[in-house]
Amino acid sequence: MAGETITRQQLSEAVYQEVGLSRNESADLLELVLEKISQTLANGDSVKISSFGSFTIRNKGQRIGRNPKTGEEVPILPRRVLVFRPSQVLKARIGGAGPGELD
């Protein structure tokens, strides 16, 4: 399975084909979608796209890490991380795994 890499270009081309706006406007709208999602997440709010998945922010507390090379202990500061949880629909479309499996 030699996977290809899809980028903004193919996504905005799909919008162009589907909706019939100009290529420029299609690209701008894709960018606006990504920007709005990013800003919402930066505000600490989650983003839920039905039948696709949800993006949520998780707060991580401070913990002691270790430099794997030197073995030295270093504090890992509290930070926020983004977690993507795929919806059941997306999981089923990709993995073919039925609902109700152990996870």
Added chain:
Amino acid sequence: MTKSELIAYLAEQNPHLYQRDVERIVTTIFDEIAAALARGDRVELRGFGAFSVKHRESRTGRNPRTGEAVQVAAKRVPYFKTGKQLREMINS
């Protein structure tokens, strides 16, 4: 924010577009990403992040209620890695 709130925002920013076209734009974007992943492709959106598919081997799981061993089939799961720029935005 939900998908419909995102659509409402885009419609408000683009008063010259029909609401139904804005809906199709948003649906198309996520549907294209899902289709790419279903084909085994990767979707890389610089600054935002990358969607890919990870392979999980089959394993012997356990029913947590009964303790009974059950075989869990190999599967492919969607995965998202946050882009550098978005990660910095979230932590600033």
